[in-house]
Structure formats: C-alpha cells, structure tokens
Amino acid sequence: MAKVKKAPRPKAETPKGFRDYFGAEVTERTEMLSKIAAVYHRYGFDALESSAVETVEALGKFLPDVDRPNAGVFGWQDGEEEGKGDWLALRYDLTAPLARVYAQHRNDLPTPYRRYAMGPVWRNEKPGPGRFRQFYQCDADTAGAPSVAADAEICAMLSDCLEVVGIPRGDYLIRVNNRKVLNGVLEAMGVADETQQADVLRTIDKFDKVGEAGVRQLLGKGRLDASGAYIDGVGLEEAQAEPVIAFLTSQGADAAETLANLRAAVGGSEIGAEGVDELETISSLLLAQGYGPDRIVIDPSVVRGLGYYTGPVFEAELTFEILDEKGRKRQFGSVAGGGRYDGLVKRFTGQEVPATGVSIGVDRLLAALHAKGRLGGKAEGPVVVTVMDRDRMADYQAIVSDLRQAGIRAEVYLGNPKNFGNQLKYADKRGSPVAVIEGAEEKANGVVQVKDLVLGAQIAENATLEEWKDRPSQYEVPRSELVAKIREIIASHDTSGQAPLGQGAD
Amino acid sequence: MAKVKKAPRPKAETPKGFRDYFGAEVTERTEMLSKIAAVYHRYGFDALESSAVETVEALGKFLPDVDRPNAGVFGWQDGEEEGKGDWLALRYDLTAPLARVYAQHRNDLPTPYRRYAMGPVWRNEKPGPGRFRQFYQCDADTAGAPSVAADAEICAMLSDCLEVVGIPRGDYLIRVNNRKVLNGVLEAMGVADETQQADVLRTIDKFDKVGEAGVRQLLGKGRLDASGAYIDGVGLEEAQAEPVIAFLTSQGADAAETLANLRAAVGGSEIGAEGVDELETISSLLLAQGYGPDRIVIDPSVVRGLGYYTGPVFEAELTFEILDEKGRKRQFGSVAGGGRYDGLVKRFTGQEVPATGVSIGVDRLLAALHAKGRLGGKAEGPVVVTVMDRDRMADYQAIVSDLRQAGIRAEVYLGNPKNFGNQLKYADKRGSPVAVIEGAEEKANGVVQVKDLVLGAQIAENATLEEWKDRPSQYEVPRSELVAKIREIIASHDTSGQAPLGQGAD
Structure with a gap:
C-alpha cells in the first residue's frame, strides 16, 4: 500500500527572542513581586491589571531607541474584514496603559490615584543575547498629584522595595535629579534653539567619557576624539559653557551644598530655580521620613532617556561589584527608574494631569539577587x-x-x-x-x-x-x-x- | 495668530472585548492562584511560564467552536520585510504551549514531567456580555505518564484545590468518564462511519433535553421537535440504539454498579472494556487516598468538547444553586475540566507521549466564591x-x-x-x-x-x-x-x- 504523505511536523521552538521560564525561575519572580506588591500596598497603592492588548492609537509612540518601521510594538489589525478594524498591539510598558486607564475611568477613580501594576510587556526589537522580546515590569504610579511629595514618596517606597526583596542598605543608592534644572541650565546658557538644546544634552551625556575640557570643546568648536576623527562642536561661545560645567560639577559633600551649586548653575532661570526648589523639598520630605543620603541622594548626573519626563527623575543603582562575562569587576548598575510625566494623560483628555511613577526592572533585580546569593539555592524537590x-x-x-x-x-x-x-x-x-x-x-x-x-x-x-x-x-x-x-x-x-x-x- | 491644527485626541478605551481589573479584582485572583499553586506544588508539580507568543505552526488548531477565518487566534507576521517572517500568535490556552515546551525541552526535563501554569490566554472571538478576549487559565498537566494513576492524581488534586480556595466538600463534585467507553459504545453499536459516529455523539449530547424516547427517534428515522420542525435521524436500526441507551442510563447507586452497567453497554468491544477497566482503576486509586463519591464520581454523562482527548475525561461541577440574571435558581455548573490527550506532543516529535491534565476556569471559580460570600468583602483602604x-x-x-x-x-x-x-x-x-x-x-x-x-x-x-x-x-x-x-x-x-x-x- 502506498504510504500516505503526511503534513510536515511543526517545529517545537519558541519564536525568536522569546523564552520559557521553569520552576524556580517562575516562583522566585512570583515571590519577589509579591513582596514588592506588599510594600506598594502599604503605601496606599491599589492593584491594576490592564488589558495586555491596546489600540495602537491609545498606546502612542513613546518607546526609546526605535529605529524599526513598526515602531517597536507587535501589532495587527482587528476584525474579520481586512482593512476595516482597529489596529491593536501588545503593550510595550505599563505607563502608557495607565495613562489610558486613568483617562478612561477618571470619574470613578479616586484622585489622586495611586496604582501598582506588574506583568509582562512586549517589544518588537531585534533579539540579542540576554535581550528578550517579552519581559516583566513592576510599576507604581500616582496620577493627579501635582506636589513633589508624590515623587518623594515614590523614592522612599522604592528604597523599601529594594530592602524587602533582599538588597541591604549600603548596597544601593537612589539618585534624584530634575528635568527642570536641566532646562534652567539651558536657559542660563541662552540656548533656545531645539536642535542646539538636543546637542547640548547629548554633550552632557558624554561628560563621563570626555571630562570638563572635552565638554568645553564639544560645546564650542569641536574636538579630535580618541580614534582621530574630528567631532564637530555645538558652536557656542566660550562663556555659554559655564552653566553646564557648573551643573556637571555641582555634586557637593551633602544635599545642601549640591543644591547651592545647582542654584548657582541655573543663574536667573525661573524654571531652573523651580527645579532646584523641588529637589530641596524632596530632600527635606525624605529626611523627615528618615531617608537620608545613605539611601537617597540628589545627583545631577541622572538623565533618564524617555522624552516624556517633565520634572523630578530618579534611578536606583546597585553599588556592589559583580564580575562581567569577561571576568572584569564592574558595578551592577541600574535596576529601577522613573520620574514625573505631566503630559501623558493630557493626550486623551486635553487637560493636564500631573503624574509620577517608577518602574522596577524585574529581571535585572532578580539577577542582582542571584549575584548576591539571595536566590538560586537548590529548589526543594518532592x-x-x-x-x-x-x-x-x-x-x-x-x-x-x-x-x-x-x-x-x-x-x-x-x-x-x-x-x-x-x-x-x-x-x-x-x-x-x-x-x-x-x-x-x-x-x-x-x-x-x-x-x-x-x-x-x-x-x-x-x-x-x-x-x-x-x-x-x-x-x-x-x-x-x-x-x-x-x-x-x-x-x-x-x-x-x-x-x-x-x-x-x- | 492662526491656531495650529492639532492631531485628534486618541480615544481612551480598551479594544473591544478587553477589560481592566482593579484593586480587589486583581488581588483576590492573585491570592486564589497562589493557594492553587501551593496545592499543585505539594503534589510535585513544577511551575512553568511559557512565552505568551507562539508560532502559529506550534500552536496548531485545537480551538473548539471556531467559525472565523483566522481560527480564533490573534496573529501577525513577524519580521521587518512583509511576507518573510514566521506567523506568530498569542496562545489561546496553556495546553498547546505545554506540548511545544515538552517536545522542545524533553531531554532536559524529568519524565514524567509534572508542571503547572497560570496566566492569561487570548481568543479572537466575537466579544459578548461577560465574554472577554483575554482571560486567565490555571492548568496542571503530567506529560510522559501512561498510567491512569496520573489521571486519578489530577482528580484528587483538583478536589484539594477547590477546597483550599473555599468551596466546601458537598458543594462540588468531580465527575469522571472515559472517551474509550464512548468509543466502545460506538463499536458495540456497529457504527464505524465517522460522520455517523459524530451524529451519534451529537445525539448523546441531547439526552438531557429529549430523554430516552427522543434519543431512540433521533438515532432512527428522526423526530418532530418542540418548534414543529422535523429533525432528520441518524438512520440506524432500532437494535443499534440499545448500547447507547444502556450507556446513557448506566449511572448506578455506586461506582461498582455504574461500572457493571458500562461493561454491559460496551458489550464485546475491546476498547470499551479497556475504558471501563481504566475507570475502575481510577476509582479504586482514589478510594485508597480517601477520595470517595462525596467528592469524585464515575459519571457517563461527561462529554468534554475538545477533540484531542483520548482517555479519561473529567469535570468539576459546583452543585449549589445561584440566581441567574433573571432571578431564576440554577446550578452554578462547571468550573474546571480536563482529560487525557496522548497525541498532542506527537505532532512535534512523531512519538506518542501520553499526557493528561486539568484546566481551572479562574474567572468562573472567582465568581463562585463571590456567590458563596467567600470573596468580595470590603477591601481594606489606607x-x-x-x-x-x-x-x-x-x-x-x-x-x-x-x-x-x-x-x-x-x-x-x-x-x-x-x-x-x-x-x-x-x-x-x-x-x-x-x-x-x-x-x-x-x-x-x-x-x-x-x-x-x-x-x-x-x-x-x-x-x-x-x-x-x-x-x-x-x-x-x-x-x-x-x-x-x-x-x-x-x-x-x-x-x-x-x-x-x-x-x-x-
């Protein structure tokens, strides 16, 4: 009898850039998230689980570093008839959905609305080693609170979260800056042109590498880099560089000194002064709750990548050293970040809704706990x-x-x-x-x-x-x-x- | 000055058929799942969180009641170039991904592999009242265990799960049947034609409504239904109906009597006898562990919809009454179901891999706990x-x-x-x-x-x-x-x- 030709077997593989999590990988994460949720809850934050699927329209385009045509999301068109339905997509973070939720339900929700959310998000990016297209985020945000007391509260809560999951005090630092101070510096420099502003910000980001002299050159005529290539400068006058240099070197021995230096750096700029005032308020509110510079510090070097931040920005850094894949010591680095974004809800409602929040990088934090030996013990078999x-x-x-x-x-x-x-x-x-x-x-x-x-x-x-x-x-x-x-x-x-x-x- | 024309504001809405979950809706579910996970874990099951996105090829087409062109899933084509990448889709259940995971990782996983999984799944269906396109499932499965001891274990575990979340003994019943018995009945009837077999199964499903006489008519020449329409019959001889009738009326006073009746119904069919033997084994294994007919019973009326079941099938039913939306009393009904599916992994590997498992309907179970007053108390505000x-x-x-x-x-x-x-x-x-x-x-x-x-x-x-x-x-x-x-x-x-x-x- 002739053999019937069979359909080829499907490949047993996850799609490229996706992976499965087994046993302790799942339960360790669940336990860590549950400890963080308990802290969020104690601070008065309520749970929210928004739909994983959003309309592309509601999600907006706030992804950093997007250079691919479909803007970094997994999207498809809804409906039976081709070309007729809404375009839908998987959420790429938990902030854009919060803005949609708050705009949609704001009449039923308390104001201010404190909410936490944890769950997977998806990015349609080129996968790479250790870089996956589905990963967990764990956020807490307050919508409808204009006062920087809300930002201070989030920094304190972030500190509690890190300690409760097993990062001891001294092994982390939460660093706080303010976008308004940066804007004040630009104003003090007399740089109003948006392209020039962007160039100045890019130069600020290079301070670590090129130092004060390098920044001066890059703000002026340009400089020869290590490879011998000539990098064009922004073309500012020499004197215009002073506020930036003052800003970049403003870190003092304590918060009072740093704030005084920042105040000098923004000169007569109103927005800059407002930014420094806010940092001062945050600093004093945190001190009143017992969160001193051993946990949370003002640090002018913090620049968060996302374009939507409008005020205080913060970042949690783990300060202990680990060995990288080449066996070299390096600091573990950032595990969480956030800031104030007063414009996201306005997209929907037309009305300004002040908001601030933090996102904890769940996988990075788990990796840190493994590196510290807090996780990864032998799982209990049956x-x-x-x-x-x-x-x-x-x-x-x-x-x-x-x-x-x-x-x-x-x-x-x-x-x-x-x-x-x-x-x-x-x-x-x-x-x-x-x-x-x-x-x-x-x-x-x-x-x-x-x-x-x-x-x-x-x-x-x-x-x-x-x-x-x-x-x-x-x-x-x-x-x-x-x-x-x-x-x-x-x-x-x-x-x-x-x-x-x-x-x-x- | 002329007003600059702005882009229209995005609508703050979830896509059709999706919803958000707030506060206690989230935490009650999390707590319930955590209790169920503890039972699964105690039974030796390990956590698995597979990727939410699968290739369409790996998912296969096992959805019941699919009448839409894209087969009930949310799918899209991967990659930058149109028409070049793999077709990807959101998982529609947790069983198809388990089959893919086990086929992919079988050399590293223990055999038998007991795993549990909980998380959202997505169905591209027409949304309706109370019918959402994203919902939670909570499954436990054993792959690589041919013995029905694995099925018995899952029934016992399901019973423990229901009690641990707050459904007291007496308020639920787990009913067990076996596809092989059904096949034995068809064999005893002498129905070998697949279309006729399907017609017989459809008729069995109508027993509740039309009774014994109605089933006899439908298996034979047909009958006039309540609306006056004439329903064509399957066209079998009168005598051929006997095994079905024996099967449908086989429920006895205890397991022994039911099993004896079933044995008579399948007559000389080998597969049928095997099915009855398996039910007998399951029943005695459960009794040995203390799970009597107050919790788990043999019930020939259980027919699970999914086509891939090959042996024992089971269903957990809540037996207390609730008021429906029109104020009428009705039984709460099914909250979980499962069975043995020995062919799913074979799709990938070509080799038979016996498997069995259960899926708990998370939202239905939560609704039941609310109906019983076990959930929904006032949440603790700050x-x-x-x-x-x-x-x-x-x-x-x-x-x-x-x-x-x-x-x-x-x-x-x-x-x-x-x-x-x-x-x-x-x-x-x-x-x-x-x-x-x-x-x-x-x-x-x-x-x-x-x-x-x-x-x-x-x-x-x-x-x-x-x-x-x-x-x-x-x-x-x-x-x-x-x-x-x-x-x-x-x-x-x-x-x-x-x-x-x-x-x-x-």
Missing part, C-alpha cells in the same frame, strides 16, 4: 515514592496522600516502573530529599524503607568506609512512623550548613 | 493623613512613615489640600478606616485628632443623640500614642460583626 509492584499503586498513592496531608511535597513515580534504577535517577533529577520504598516484604512486615538522598549523595562523595558504616542513609521504619521520619530527615537537611561529615557550608 | 497646612508636609510624611513601619497601610492626601471636605470625601472613596488630622493647634500641643471613619459612618446612619454623645468617633491622642490608637481602632473594626450600636453582622 519526596518520591517508588513503585516496586505496579499492582499495588493504591498503596503508594495512599503513602503520598498521607505525606501531602502532612504538608510534605510528595509524588508517586508515574513512569514505567520496571527498572528501579530509573526511578532513583528520576528522584535525583527532581532534587528529591527522600525516596520511599515499599516492596512485597516490607508490605508484609508493615514497614517501609526511607532513603535519605541528600545524605546518601554526601556519603557517596566524601565518606570514608567508617563514616559510611556509621552514617547509614537508608532506614527501615514502621509504616505508621513514615511521616515523622521523613519530617526528621528533611529538617536535618535544613541545617545541613552545619557540616555533616566534616563538610563546610557551601 | 489610613489617610490629611493635610491641614501644606507647608508642614514633612510632618505628615513622618506620620505615615511611622504608620507604615508599624505595618499599617497609610498615605498622605496628595491632592489639592485647600478644601478639607474633599480630603474626607477622598478618604471615604478609598474605604479608609481612619483619618488623621494635625492642625497648627494640635501640633503646638503635641497631639493629633484620630477620626474613626467606620464608626463615624455607623453613627451617622443609625445612632440616636444619646448614642452619639456616648460613642464619639473622633479622639484626641498624644502624637506618641498615634500608632497604638490606630491599631486599636482597626482591631475594633475587625470584630465589628459583634454589632456596635445594635447592628447585626452584614
């Missing part, structure tokens, strides 16, 4: 009840049922039970602390064998023959004492940092 | 610290900071403080238990005013003048005793079921 006799599955199910009712994670081996070695290999792969064995003989005698897999592995790796005799890893116990014995073994693992068999804590 | 003097914001921030550090949810009023009435209206909208007031005089005397808003509302609604004098709802306390006083007031609200002012518990 007790595995092995199957010695497939006709007595009911007995084995009764055993796991007893264990589960005692709150112990447990399962029966459900693969082919013929090869007992495979069952122990399975238990090993699952990270099981204990295997339970009940053969015909045990059943007849009313006992079970309990195998301590953690101790067994330690013995196999390290023990001398004496120790092996001394420290058996398998016990025969009456069936009625099974739960108690397993509790005892699991408890002994929890204190295994106390070096059984002479091993140090790992 | 203590609101009012602003009497906007220059003393630092004092108010210090107050909330004290409260938060004591674990009390609290916030400063961040709207315009000019109108004090608005501040109290805000506190009311927030469901605040307490408002704190510190004017200039209080500040000078080192005291604060604490307003019990819950008691205040009760007094305003119910109190006589004597009671009002007797039970003030505002207290002046030293600033140093603020936290203790607020704790006391909040604790008194928790026991307010004990009828202050003669009110009954609500």
Whole structure:
C-alpha cells in the first residue's frame, strides 16, 4: 500500500527572542513581586491589571531607541474584514496603559490615584543575547498629584522595595535629579534653539567619557576624539559653557551644598530655580521620613532617556561589584527608574494631569539577587515514592496522600516502573530529599524503607568506609512512623550548613 | 495668530472585548492562584511560564467552536520585510504551549514531567456580555505518564484545590468518564462511519433535553421537535440504539454498579472494556487516598468538547444553586475540566507521549466564591493623613512613615489640600478606616485628632443623640500614642460583626 504523505511536523521552538521560564525561575519572580506588591500596598497603592492588548492609537509612540518601521510594538489589525478594524498591539510598558486607564475611568477613580501594576510587556526589537522580546515590569504610579511629595514618596517606597526583596542598605543608592534644572541650565546658557538644546544634552551625556575640557570643546568648536576623527562642536561661545560645567560639577559633600551649586548653575532661570526648589523639598520630605543620603541622594548626573519626563527623575543603582562575562569587576548598575510625566494623560483628555511613577526592572533585580546569593539555592524537590509492584499503586498513592496531608511535597513515580534504577535517577533529577520504598516484604512486615538522598549523595562523595558504616542513609521504619521520619530527615537537611561529615557550608 | 491644527485626541478605551481589573479584582485572583499553586506544588508539580507568543505552526488548531477565518487566534507576521517572517500568535490556552515546551525541552526535563501554569490566554472571538478576549487559565498537566494513576492524581488534586480556595466538600463534585467507553459504545453499536459516529455523539449530547424516547427517534428515522420542525435521524436500526441507551442510563447507586452497567453497554468491544477497566482503576486509586463519591464520581454523562482527548475525561461541577440574571435558581455548573490527550506532543516529535491534565476556569471559580460570600468583602483602604497646612508636609510624611513601619497601610492626601471636605470625601472613596488630622493647634500641643471613619459612618446612619454623645468617633491622642490608637481602632473594626450600636453582622 502506498504510504500516505503526511503534513510536515511543526517545529517545537519558541519564536525568536522569546523564552520559557521553569520552576524556580517562575516562583522566585512570583515571590519577589509579591513582596514588592506588599510594600506598594502599604503605601496606599491599589492593584491594576490592564488589558495586555491596546489600540495602537491609545498606546502612542513613546518607546526609546526605535529605529524599526513598526515602531517597536507587535501589532495587527482587528476584525474579520481586512482593512476595516482597529489596529491593536501588545503593550510595550505599563505607563502608557495607565495613562489610558486613568483617562478612561477618571470619574470613578479616586484622585489622586495611586496604582501598582506588574506583568509582562512586549517589544518588537531585534533579539540579542540576554535581550528578550517579552519581559516583566513592576510599576507604581500616582496620577493627579501635582506636589513633589508624590515623587518623594515614590523614592522612599522604592528604597523599601529594594530592602524587602533582599538588597541591604549600603548596597544601593537612589539618585534624584530634575528635568527642570536641566532646562534652567539651558536657559542660563541662552540656548533656545531645539536642535542646539538636543546637542547640548547629548554633550552632557558624554561628560563621563570626555571630562570638563572635552565638554568645553564639544560645546564650542569641536574636538579630535580618541580614534582621530574630528567631532564637530555645538558652536557656542566660550562663556555659554559655564552653566553646564557648573551643573556637571555641582555634586557637593551633602544635599545642601549640591543644591547651592545647582542654584548657582541655573543663574536667573525661573524654571531652573523651580527645579532646584523641588529637589530641596524632596530632600527635606525624605529626611523627615528618615531617608537620608545613605539611601537617597540628589545627583545631577541622572538623565533618564524617555522624552516624556517633565520634572523630578530618579534611578536606583546597585553599588556592589559583580564580575562581567569577561571576568572584569564592574558595578551592577541600574535596576529601577522613573520620574514625573505631566503630559501623558493630557493626550486623551486635553487637560493636564500631573503624574509620577517608577518602574522596577524585574529581571535585572532578580539577577542582582542571584549575584548576591539571595536566590538560586537548590529548589526543594518532592519526596518520591517508588513503585516496586505496579499492582499495588493504591498503596503508594495512599503513602503520598498521607505525606501531602502532612504538608510534605510528595509524588508517586508515574513512569514505567520496571527498572528501579530509573526511578532513583528520576528522584535525583527532581532534587528529591527522600525516596520511599515499599516492596512485597516490607508490605508484609508493615514497614517501609526511607532513603535519605541528600545524605546518601554526601556519603557517596566524601565518606570514608567508617563514616559510611556509621552514617547509614537508608532506614527501615514502621509504616505508621513514615511521616515523622521523613519530617526528621528533611529538617536535618535544613541545617545541613552545619557540616555533616566534616563538610563546610557551601 | 492662526491656531495650529492639532492631531485628534486618541480615544481612551480598551479594544473591544478587553477589560481592566482593579484593586480587589486583581488581588483576590492573585491570592486564589497562589493557594492553587501551593496545592499543585505539594503534589510535585513544577511551575512553568511559557512565552505568551507562539508560532502559529506550534500552536496548531485545537480551538473548539471556531467559525472565523483566522481560527480564533490573534496573529501577525513577524519580521521587518512583509511576507518573510514566521506567523506568530498569542496562545489561546496553556495546553498547546505545554506540548511545544515538552517536545522542545524533553531531554532536559524529568519524565514524567509534572508542571503547572497560570496566566492569561487570548481568543479572537466575537466579544459578548461577560465574554472577554483575554482571560486567565490555571492548568496542571503530567506529560510522559501512561498510567491512569496520573489521571486519578489530577482528580484528587483538583478536589484539594477547590477546597483550599473555599468551596466546601458537598458543594462540588468531580465527575469522571472515559472517551474509550464512548468509543466502545460506538463499536458495540456497529457504527464505524465517522460522520455517523459524530451524529451519534451529537445525539448523546441531547439526552438531557429529549430523554430516552427522543434519543431512540433521533438515532432512527428522526423526530418532530418542540418548534414543529422535523429533525432528520441518524438512520440506524432500532437494535443499534440499545448500547447507547444502556450507556446513557448506566449511572448506578455506586461506582461498582455504574461500572457493571458500562461493561454491559460496551458489550464485546475491546476498547470499551479497556475504558471501563481504566475507570475502575481510577476509582479504586482514589478510594485508597480517601477520595470517595462525596467528592469524585464515575459519571457517563461527561462529554468534554475538545477533540484531542483520548482517555479519561473529567469535570468539576459546583452543585449549589445561584440566581441567574433573571432571578431564576440554577446550578452554578462547571468550573474546571480536563482529560487525557496522548497525541498532542506527537505532532512535534512523531512519538506518542501520553499526557493528561486539568484546566481551572479562574474567572468562573472567582465568581463562585463571590456567590458563596467567600470573596468580595470590603477591601481594606489606607489610613489617610490629611493635610491641614501644606507647608508642614514633612510632618505628615513622618506620620505615615511611622504608620507604615508599624505595618499599617497609610498615605498622605496628595491632592489639592485647600478644601478639607474633599480630603474626607477622598478618604471615604478609598474605604479608609481612619483619618488623621494635625492642625497648627494640635501640633503646638503635641497631639493629633484620630477620626474613626467606620464608626463615624455607623453613627451617622443609625445612632440616636444619646448614642452619639456616648460613642464619639473622633479622639484626641498624644502624637506618641498615634500608632497604638490606630491599631486599636482597626482591631475594633475587625470584630465589628459583634454589632456596635445594635447592628447585626452584614
């Protein structure tokens, strides 16, 4: 008979730039988000889960660094008839949806509206190593609060969040700046042309690399860079550079000194003075709540990329060092950022709605906790009840049922039970602390064998023959004492940092 | 000056068929899912969060009731160049992604692989009342376990899940059937033609409405329905109907009787006998774990819609009555279902991979808990610290900071403080238990005013003048005793079921 031609098999692959998360990768994130949500909640923020799908129109175009035609989102046209429905897209952050939600429901929501949101967002970007097209964000925002007390509150809350998930004080710093100060500097320089303003901002961003002399050259006629190429300057007068230089070197020994320096840098600019006043208010409000410069500092070097910020901007930086992929020490860097954006809701309503908020980079923060050894311990596998006799599955199910009712994670081996070695290999792969064995003989005698897999592995790796005799890893116990014995073994693992068999804590 | 023409404002709306979830809607779901995850975990299931986006090829087409051209999914073509990239789509359930994940990672995953998953799925369907295009699922599946012990385990686990979220025993029933029994009945009838088989299954589904006589007519020449229309029959011989009728009336007083009836119904069919054996095994395994017919029963009337089931199928039904939108009593109905699907992974690998699992309808279960009064109590609003003097914001921030550090949810009023009435209206909208007031005089005397808003509302609604004098709802306390006083007031609200002012518990 001729073989029927089959359709080709589908490829079992995630789309490019997407990935799956397994076991502890999921539960560690869930636990971290739950701790952060508790802090947000304590500060009076309410949960919001907006639709993952928005109209393209509502989302707007606020993505940084977009150089692709479909503007960085995954979008499609709705409806049955081609060319007739709304264009829809997956949200690319949680801020644009908040603006839409607040505009849509503002008559029912309290004002100010404090909300938190956590969930995946999607970016239609070129995937790269460690760069995914779906990732988590975890935001808190206040809409409808004009006072910078709202910004100060968010900085304090961010500090609490970092500590509650396991970043100790001293290992992070929240740095606060103000867009208005930057605008004041531009005003003090007498730079009103928008192109020139953008050029000046770009130059400010290069201060780290080129230093004061380099900035002066770039603001003036230009300079020869390290590669020998000549970089055209902005073309300002020499004197015009002074406010920028004053601004870039304004960081003082304490907040008062920094603020005085900034005040000098903005000169007579009204908007600049307002910005410095706001920073002063934020600083004093935070001090009143006990958040000193060991946690939150004024730092003129903070420039957030997004175009929509209109006032205070902030960034949480982890200050400890890690080794990068080439084994070089470097600071861990930023894990959260935010600021005030008074124009986003106005897009919908025509009325100014002041708003401010923060977004925590969930994956970066998880990576930091791994780097600090706060996460990534061995996950607790289930007790595995092995199957010695497939006709007595009911007995084995009764055993796991007893264990589960005692709150112990447990399962029966459900693969082919013929090869007992495979069952122990399975238990090993699952990270099981204990295997339970009940053969015909045990059943007849009313006992079970309990195998301590953690101790067994330690013995196999390290023990001398004496120790092996001394420290058996398998016990025969009456069936009625099974739960108690397993509790005892699991408890002994929890204190295994106390070096059984002479091993140090790992 | 001529007014510059502006771009039209975007509409602040979710796309059709999508919605947002606020406050308790989010946290109640999160808490319910977390309880279910704990049960899944205790049974040895590991978390998996697969990508929300899949290739259309990997998703396959397993949606029931699809009559729209793009097959019920939200899809688009990837890549910059039109017509060149993979077709991608949002997942429509959590089972198809599991099959892809297991096929992709099977060499690294344990076998059997028990996993749970929870998250949103998307369906490109015509939205209707209460019918949304994004909703949550919460699944647990075992891949690579051929034994029906895996199916029994999932039924037991489903029972535990329902009880742990607050559905008491007696208010639900898990009903188990087996596709193989159905196939056995068709075999016993001598119906081999696929179209006729489908017609018979459709007729079985009408048993509830048309009864035994109606089924006999529909299997034979046809019948006149209530509207007077003549429905064509399947055209079978009279005798051929017997196995179906035996099957449909096989429910006995206990499992043993039901199983004996089913065995008779499938006659000499081998596949049918296998199906009955499997049901018998499931039943005895569940009994061994203590899951009797008060929780899980064999029920031949269960027919799950999805085409991919190959063995046991199950459904959790809530048996209490609720009032429907027209005020009529009806049973709440199904909240979860699942079954064995041995062919899904084979699509990718060519090799049979037995699998079974359950999906809990998260929104239906939440609705059930609301109907039972287990959810939907008044959410705990924050203590609101009012602003009497906007220059003393630092004092108010210090107050909330004290409260938060004591674990009390609290916030400063961040709207315009000019109108004090608005501040109290805000506190009311927030469901605040307490408002704190510190004017200039209080500040000078080192005291604060604490307003019990819950008691205040009760007094305003119910109190006589004597009671009002007797039970003030505002207290002046030293600033140093603020936290203790607020704790006391909040604790008194928790026991307010004990009828202050003669009110009954609500």
